[in-house]
Amino acid sequence: QVQLVESGGGLVQAGGSLRLSCAASGRTFSNYAMGWFRQAPGKEREFVAAINWSGNGVYFADFVKGRFTISRDNAKNTVYLRMNSLKPEDTAVYYCAARLGGKYGDAQAYDYWGQGTQVTVSS
Numbered sequence: 001q002v003q004l005v006e007s008g009g010g011l012v013q014a015g016g017s018l019r020l021s022c023a024a025s026g027r028t029f030s031n032y033a034m035g036w037f038r039q040a041p042g043k044e045r046e047f048v049a050a051i052n053w054s055g056n057g058v059y060f061a062d063f064v065k066g067r068f069t070i071s072r073d074n075a076k077n078t079v080y081l082r083m084n085s086l087k088p089e090d091t092a093v094y095y096c097a098a099r100l101g102g103k104y105g106d107a108q109a110y111d112y113w114g115q116g117t118q119v120t121v122s123s
Helices: none
Strands: 002-007 010-013 018-026 033-039 046-051 058-060 068-073 078-083 092-099 117-122
Touching: 002 092, 018 033, 018 092, 018 117, 033 068, 033 078, 046 068, 046 078, 058 068, 078 092
Parallel strands: 010 117
Antiparallel strands: 002 018, 018 078, 033 046, 033 092, 046 058, 068 078, 092 117
16 A cells, blocks of 8 residues: 655645645555646546656646656655646646556556645636
């Protein structure tokens, strides 16, 4: 089992920044590739960003490229999502997730999920 706890969400004005953190416990964190997904009210969960186990492979949804970065610190069992130039349409609950294999953008490939953290961007 891997337990994931997100933090860092909140209310921010458009154009602002937030950094989300996801702390992992349980099995060896560095074995897992990590991803961030989000779900807005009335919408399906969607892929945001992913990072491989070593941190040298990162992937982003087109709508966040150039604005968001993802990183991980395996010594701290934590993955981060830095969000810049936030837009009202970025408002959603953000989830981190862990997977051993499968496609980085496929939510079904992820084995463990956190409870989510709310991000609200005001216009």
